[in-house]
Amino acid sequence: MKPKLIVHGGAWNIPTELETDHIRGVKQAVEKIYPQLENGISALDAVESAVNILEENPVFDAGRGAFLNENGEIELDAIIMDGATLNFGAVAAIQNILHPASVARSVMEYTEHCFLVGHGAQIFARKMEIPELDPQALLTEREKAFYEKIKTDSQFHTRQPFDQQPMGTVGAVALDKNDNLAAATSTGGTPRKMAGRVGDTPIAGAGAYADNQSAGVSATGWGESILKVLLSKTVCDLLKDLPLQKAVQSSIKILEQRVNGLGGVIAISKDGEYGLAHNTPKMAFAYVDEDGKSISGIRSRE
Numbered sequence: 001m002k003p004k005l006i007v008h009g010g011a012w013n014i015p016t017e018l019e020t021d022h023i024r025g026v027k028q029a030v031e032k033i034y035p036q037l038e039n040g041i042s043a044l045d046a047v048e049s050a051v052n053i054l055e056e057n058p059v060f061d062a063g064r065g066a067f068l069n070e071n072g073e074i075e076l077d078a079i080i081m082d083g084a085t086l087n088f089g090a091v092a093a094i095q096n097i098l099h100p101a102s103v104a105r106s107v108m109e110y111t112e113h114c115f116l117v118g119h120g121a122q123i124f125a126r127k128m129e130i131p132e133l134d135p136q137a138l139l140t141e142r143e144k145a146f147y148e149k150i151k152t153d154s155q156f157h158t159r160q161p162f163d164q165q166p167m168g169t170v171g172a173v174a175l176d177k178n179d180n181l182a183a184a185t186s187t188g189g190t191p192r193k194m195a196g197r198v199g200d201t202p203i204a205g206a207g208a209y210a211d212n213q214s215a216g217v218s219a220t221g222w223g224e225s226i227l228k229v230l231l232s233k234t235v236c237d238l239l240k241d242l243p244l245q246k247a248v249q250s251s252i253k254i255l256e257q258r259v260n261g262l263g264g265v266i267a268i269s270k271d272g273e274y275g276l277a278h279n280t281p282k283m284a285f286a287y288v289d290e291d292g293k294s295i296s297g298i299r300s301r302e
């Protein structure tokens with residue numbers, strides 16, 4: 001089977017003037033990493049590298065360009081999961097790091113744990129010699145201005161942005177030449193979140209899941225709702241009875257009907273099919289088709 005790669009750049013109401021930057025960002029990630037998958041890199045290496053490219057891009061709410069929390073600080077969450085072993089690594093509320101997905105990968109590979117948070121994650125990253133940046137290095141003018149706008153708005157709720165404001169968590173799913181699946185997701189969370197708030201992204205089964213017996217999945221959207229229905233694992237479970245595209249659509253229906261949630265998922269089944277569904281106004285995606293051609297775009301809600 002040919003390797004497969006799909007990425008997303010968040011599911012929200014992407015303004016028309018930002019669409020080109022989003023499409024360019026997701027397209028760049030798949031076009032850079034897919035040839036490496038064809039040359040035999042593992043699904044895990046592929047999703048980590050694809051997410052790293054998106055973390056670097058200030059267009060997205062991950063790494064550089066992340067939202068500020070209620071204190072005007074950036075706290076990042078990320079996960080990476082290996083479908084062959086069900087091993088995963090995750091970090092939450094980590095600061096001053098451009099590539100939290102790589103810290104998550106190191107948690108998986110070099111510790112006996114799955115998940116490190118806050119100060120402990122920070123110390124671990126330092127030990128792994130993962131470069132720490134000046135907090136200003138992750139901050140963009142766009143996010144500073146947005147924070148100033150919402151910080152005193154007493155009507156502001158964290159569900160709102162997925163309908164209206166900029167979001168842009170990033171994620172990737174890959175199937176490699178050895179039929180192994182992997183998934184990774186990385187985020188700055190939601191705007192004006194409480195300090196210490198952890199959303200769905202670093203939680204296995206919520207923000208991502210990968211199992212060689214079913215699928216690899218990366219989710220994005222309003223984290224509190226995604227957590228409640230374990231959106232990514234739900235896709236894998238639904239695959240017992242449904243083909244992949246139906247499974248992703250059903251998972252979004254469950255998200256909407258059970259918890260009034262908003263979000264989107266990308267997925268690759270163990271048989272190499274792609275799936276994408278969302279109930280936010282738009283979702284940015286890119287993947288490589290059977291002929292090796294990259295397909296990217298912003299999908300609007302049906």
Ligand code: ASP
Nearest residue numbers: 167169189199220221223
């Ligand atoms: N799911 C992320 C969170 O709630 C945000 C997003 O996907 O845009 O932290």
